[in-house]
Amino acid sequence: MTGLGAVFRPQLAPERLRSVAQLADEAGLEELWLWEDCFREGGISTAAAALAWTERVRIGVGLLPVPLRNVAITAMEVASLHRMFPGRAIVAVGHGVQDWMGQVGARVESPVTLLREHLVALGALLGGERVTTDGRYVRLDDVALDWPPEGGGVGVLAGATGPRSLRLTGEAADGTVLTAATSPEGVRNARRLIEEGRKTAGRGAGPHPVVVYLLTATGADAADRVRAELVAEGLEAVPDLGVAGDAGAVAKVVERLAEAGADTVVLQPTGDEPDPESFVRFAAEEVRPLVP
Numbered sequence: 374m375t376g377l378g379a380v381f382r383p384q385l386a387p388e389r390l391r392s393v394a395q396l397a398d399e400a401g402l403e404e405l406w407l408w409e410d411c412f413r414e415g416g417i418s419t420a421a422a423a424l425a426w427t428e429r430v431r432i433g434v435g436l437l438p439v440p441l442r443n444v445a446i447t448a449m450e451v452a453s454l455h456r457m458f459p460g461r462a463i464v465a466v467g468h469g470v471q472d473w474m475g476q477v478g479a480r481v482e483s484p485v486t487l488l489r490e491h492l493v494a495l496g497a498l499l500g501g502e503r504v505t506t507d508g509r510y511v512r513l514d515d516v517a518l519d520w521p522p523e524g525g526g527v528g529v530l531a532g533a534t535g536p537r538s539l540r541l542t543g544e545a546a547d548g549t550v551l552t553a554a555t556s557p558e559g560v561r562n563a564r565r566l567i568e569e570g571r572k573t574a575g576r577g578a579g580p581h582p583v584v585v586y587l588l589t590a591t592g593a594d595a596a597d598r599v600r601a602e603l604v605a606e607g608l609e610a611v612p613d614l615g616v617a618g619d620a621g622a623v624a625k626v627v628e629r630l631a632e633a634g635a636d637t638v639v640l641q642p643t644g645d646e647p648d649p650e651s652f653v654r655f656a657a658e659e660v661r662p663l664v665p
Contacts (some may be wrong), residue, residue, distance in 0.1 A: 375627065375664050376637030378404030378433065379656045380586065381423075383413035383641040384644045390419055391426050396650050398427035400657035406433040406586075406639050411473035416464075417450045424458040431461050433639070435550045435584070436532040438469025439491040440479035444511050445646055447491070448498035448518055451529070455522040465550045465584075466491060467532030481510060485537050492531060492545040500526030530584065539563050539591065543570025543581065553586040553641050556613035564634035582636040588615035589623055589640040591655055598643040620655065624663035631664075635649070637665075 376601075379402060381393050397405045405423065409416030411477065416434040423432045439445060454462040468488055474480040481487050497504045502516035528547035533539045534554070542549040551560065551569055560583065567581060590598045595617035603609045616626040627638045640660070642652045643663035 375635070376403055377627065377633040377661050377664055378402065378431075378584075378637060379408055379653050380406045380408065380639055380641045381419075381649065382642060382644060382646070383408050383410045385649060387414050387419060389649065390423055393649050393653055394423040394426050394430070394432075397653045398430045400654050401661070402430055402653055402657040403661075404431045404433055404637065404639065406435050406463075408435060409437055409472065411438075411476070415548040416626065417454070420454060420462060420464075421457075424454065424461055429461075431463055433460075433584070434464035434465060435463075435530070435586075436465040436467040436469075438479075439466050439488055440469055440474045440481055440484075441477065442466075444491050444494045445498070445513065445516055448495055451495075451527070452499060452518055452520055452522050454519060455527050455627075459523070462527075463530065465530035465532050465548075466495070467550070468538065469581070483509070485541060486510065488538065489545055491542055492529065492541075495529055496526060496545070496547075499529065502528065512588065519564045528582075529649060530582070533563075538568055539566035540570035540573070543576070544574040545568035545570075545573075548582040548584065548623075551583065551585040551635075553588040554608055554611065554614060555585050556611065557629045558613070560630055560633035560635050583634055584637045584639060585615045585630055585635045586639050586641040587623075587626060587630065588643065589652075590615075590643050590646070591619060591623070591652075598645060601645075620659035620663055623660050627660065627664050 407419045468484040487510040490508040501521040505511045530548035531542040531546035532550040533542045599615040599617045
């Protein structure tokens with residue numbers, strides 16, 4: 374079965390999260406995703422609150438920008454979430470938006486090198502290993518978590534767009550998150566690059582979940598809102614992005630993305646979505662029954 378989720382966008386004030394998360398939980402939505410966008414809301418703080426306010430919905434953080442975070446801090450926070458809320462936290466890391474990284478003095482010369490080093494060290498720490506490494510960006514001296522996740526390591530996803538980063542997620546991550554700028558054909562290409570990376574790393578034929586965001590709007594002005602957001606992002610000329618319409622129209626696009634290789638599709642409302650609670654209910658109660 375294709376996984377289905379929705380995004381709580383950080384254009385909403387943090388105090389709006391509680392009602393949206395609790396509605397997602399009550400409506401039976403599988404996953405609610407949060408973003409650590411500069412300079413809006415923290416990913417770990419919002420994830421911890423959403424997990425505490427709910428009982429069953431999985432909470433995803435997509436994604437934590439690695440230039441902002443020492444890998445030991447990332448490991449400590451991710452391990453704490455998994456120990457407090459077993460099986461319900463999903464965490465992805467990534468390059469972050471480079472202009473934002475520059476604004477805070479964290480932009481690096483080689484984002485791919487940093488992400489590779491971070492993923493390798495993070496996976497080892499979450500697996501309960503004691504790590505010493507002296508990389509270009511990641512340096513640890515005899516570091517181990519006192520409270521690693523119970524039962525061994527947990528999967529860490531990575532966000533990627535370009536070919537090098539997509540191959541890297543196959544080599545060093547346990548799953549990949551794709552942006553809403555990814556069409557069904559883009560998902561196919563991403564799957565191919567991920568598999569190339571997995572083959573290079575000798576990771577075998579095990580699962581590598583792919584999560585893709587889908588810009589979505591419903592209601593009388595849905596088409597105008599989707600079009601306006603694509604124009605604002607400079608994506609209006611890219612075919613097969615976004616969907617506006619009723620549950621049936623949305624479900625068809627979700628199915629196309631799944632057929633292309635997505636394991637989970639996360640409905641991403643427009644930044645000006647007027648009713649995020651109704652959007653979550655729409656995803657859970659109207660779209661989910663139509664998605665195989």
